[in-house]
Amino acid sequence: MKMERQNVLKKKNDEKKLTTEDYNEEKAEGVLKREEEKENHSFLLKKKSFRIALISIFTALSVVIGYLLVSIPNIELFTLMLFLSGFILGKKNGAIIGLMSSFLFTFFNPFGSSATFAPLFAYQLFHYTAIGLLGGAIKDFLKDKNYFTPHEDLYDKKIMVLFGIIGAILTTIYDLITTLIGAIFIYGSIQFFVWYYLSGVVFTTIHLVGNTLGFIFILPGLISLIYKWFE
Template identity: 35%
Template sequence: MDRQNSRLIAFSGIFIALLLGVGYALAFVPNVELLTAMVFMSGVLMGFKRGIIIGVVGEFLFSALNPMGSGLLFPPMLIAQLIAMAIVSFLGALTRNYVLRCKQGIISAIIMGGIGLLLTLFYDILVSAAFPVSAGFSFREVVGTIIAGLA
């Protein structure tokens, strides 16, 4: 294994540890969640492939070992979380050039805030829909559950 490959593996491990540290440190703080932002940044900083691996592994460990309840108890929700974080990381890698080169200012802040809002909504909708869809709820019941999950 060459030196560059070893460094990338080490950086990936450090990033996953950072994801878990931030996630668990804020697990009991209501309405504060930085895991999605960290997964987005893994895509920005590590690229498509490594960013997705970091996002999926980090989310799996966070969900499986969560002190508020393990995601292993409900596999459809865990799968939805992993898919959502893979997409968040992918979009982080996709917007890499913009994020790394954007200048400070109100326009950049609004654009980055909008990206964060849309990705958070996407994650919440996907995860909120996991149970009712897997339980065979009707479309109206699924929509009602998603709305309740966003409230």
């Protein structure tokens, strides 16, 4: 009886040991795989011709998608595309794409060029350049997190909440500052700001909700799709 108990205990210990070893082995393989993915991604982006091609593609896509939705009031994917470009290509390239895309989009906007209104035009260039830069910064923040698995699935609660908050903040800042610029330079007084903002609150709400949902549900899928393409 005693021998049987000892054999059972030994068997359980062996199984537990194997389970722990298997887990550690899988964990090590996962870490190694992530490191290889980072190296492959970095290697491609270090190639100047490849990087220039991607900058051109992201710039063109951002502008084209911006124009495709320009006739729908306050529904846009332009902000999302610029953030995505920085996330994929890094802070410097993201800022370049943000600057070039915003210049083309706002200067040649078929509904009216903001270049005729210098304060608004200058802010738009700054804002969209900063979004590309921010995309790269967020990528640097997430890259070592264990829940950041772009080659598998990014529809993780932490990722989705983070992206949603970023989308909401970026949209709110843009709408507040552009409204403030309009109140000061069109009406000549900051006192008109509240009235000016409230008069368009329906459109700003649509803008806020649309961008927040886009960052939550569209952005993670696009990032995973691009990472898988790099494989």
